[in-house]
Amino acid sequence: KNQVEQSPQSLIILEGKNCTLQCNYTVSPFSNLRWYKQDTGRGPVSLTIMTFSENTKSNGRYTATLDADTKQSSLHITASQLSDSASYICVVSPQDGSYIPTFGRGTSLIVHP
């Protein structure tokens, strides 16, 4: 069964600090992995997409990594801001023609001033 596990479940940090969120998956065959940001009361919004051949990709203060061999990804947030407070969801899509991605439960990040 395709699964996406995220850790930690929740995280509290001070403004200006860095943090790293983890994602492990068992989706096979693998196509790509996206990180979505979901603000409270809103729908998720895509931050980055990683394919099999990509190891690192940055989007401003967000840097995603992918190790397709160990089936792990991380999302690193640099110099956190209050607006980074949100749920971060790891989503993995299979290369099987189903077009149904598997969502993780998300990591809830709270940034305190």
Add this chain to the structure above:
Amino acid sequence: GAGVSQTPSNKVTEKGKYVELRCDPISGHTALYWYRQSLGQGPEFLIYFQGTGAADDSGLPNDRFFAVRPEGSVSTLKIQRTERGDSAVYLCASSFPGQGPFRELFFGEGSRLTVL
């Protein structure tokens, strides 16, 4: 509109009642997804439309749930004989045609359903 629009944003109903939730996708997006999200959980897949037909409805929890997309644009999720366990946020997402598994899902803000 510019984004995915979902109505109502909030719906409170009594156990046993019938509910319809509407999704208006981004113009030109042929793929449409319904997800259900409970508090503290990630979105749970319900059904996927490609055009007018349901390409995959394997996520519908039981036969009380049904969704339609008669003209390949607006979709309605229908829940019969609602139960308290149906309380959740129902998210709709759409995506561009093509792109295969690389498609980005564009989500609406969701419809929060509360069954008393």
